[in-house]
Amino acid sequence: MSHCFALIPAAGNGSRFGAALPKQYLTVAGRPLIWYAVRTLAMHPRIRRVYVVLSVQDRLFDTWDWQTEFPGLAVLRCGGATRAMSVLNGLRAMAGEVAAEDWVLVHDAARPCLSRHHLDSLIAGVEHDSVGGILAIPVADTLKRSDAQGRIAATAPREGLWQAQTPQMFRHALLLRALETAVSREPTDEAGAVEALGLKPKLVEGDASNLKVTWPRDLRLAELILSDRGTYL
Numbered sequence: 357m358s359h360c361f362a363l364i365p366a367a368g369n370g371s372r373f374g375a376a377l378p379k380q381y382l383t384v385a386g387r388p389l390i391w392y393a394v395r396t397l398a399m400h401p402r403i404r405r406v407y408v409v410l411s412v413q414d415r416l417f418d419t420w421d422w423q424t425e426f427p428g429l430a431v432l433r434c435g436g437a438t439r440a441m442s443v444l445n446g447l448r449a450m451a452g453e454v455a456a457e458d459w460v461l462v463h464d465a466a467r468p469c470l471s472r473h474h475l476d477s478l479i480a481g482v483e484h485d486s487v488g489g490i491l492a493i494p495v496a497d498t499l500k501r502s503d504a505q506g507r508i509a510a511t512a513p514r515e516g517l518w519q520a521q522t523p524q525m526f527r528h529a530l531l532l533r534a535l536e537t538a539v540s541r542e543p544t545d546e547a548g549a550v551e552a553l554g555l556k557p558k559l560v561e562g563d564a565s566n567l568k569v570t571w572p573r574d575l576r577l578a579e580l581i582l583s584d585r586g587t588y589l
């Protein structure tokens with residue numbers, strides 16, 4: 357039977373957020389933002405181990421006592437210049453412990469509102485799939501294409517469009533091959549690299565609560581979601 361592992365790329369610097377420190381280390385209810393994703397993944401009964409990929413220059417991760425709460429957490433100091441490079445380096449570093457057919461669930465450090473329910477849906481939806489798949493949500497709003505003056509150039513059809521989220525779940529060997537092939541093109545997610553092999557990952561419907569903290573306004577929304585769920589302990 358294939359096992360499931362989680363890989364959290366956390367080597368970004370949050371340039372769009374624009375804080376004094378990388379957004380994964382901003383404090384949310386007394387804990388670093390990344391703690392919430394680590395906690396949900398580490399507590400899921402199907403996930404054998406959680407790996408975190410840090411920048412080699414990272415001096416902030418170790419200011420939190422991770423080992424008391426999450427003794428199995430594995431820290432890989434091999435982040436790269438792009439998200440794809442960080443994930444690829446992480447996959448290479450975990451290769452000794454993870455079999456080719458094992459599943460790897462890649463999840464952004466900046467998506468703190470991942471829930472047990474999201475993980476259950478993704479694993480159930482993908483574990484018997486031959487390619488793998490991702491959480492995503494169908495586009496709900498009417499889409500407008502802008503011109504250079506910030507005016508509407510066209511209304512774009514939204515049929516068949518989804519917003520990609522994480523986790524993105526693929527077998528270790530397939531994802532490694534996909535990223536080794538595509539990394540120089542800087543795919544913004546794992547599915548993009550797998551698609552470039554000519555494969556069609558599965559879309560598993562998630563929900564908008566699994567948002568990514570990209571801009572400062574996203575942080576308040578994430579805090580409200582976590583607080584509403586009683587996730588603050």
Ligand SMILES: Nc1ccn([C@@H]2O[C@H](COP(=O)(O)OP(=O)(O)OP(=O)(O)O)[C@@H](O)[C@H]2O)c(=O)n1
Nearest residue numbers: 365366367368369370371372437438439442465
């Ligand atoms: N070189 C990089 C860039 C990003 N990430 C990680 O990829 C995830 C999603 O990326 P994004 O929101 O783009 O984060 P940042 O790169 O930090 O933000 P920005 O693009 O605004 O600089 C985050 O967990 C981030 O830490 C990474 O591990 N290595």
Ligand SMILES: C[C@](O)(CO)[C@H](O)COP(=O)(O)O
Nearest residue numbers: 464520521522544545546568
């Ligand atoms: C992986 C991702 O979170 C899926 O939405 C996204 O692609 C991350 O990259 P971006 O920098 O926000 O484009």
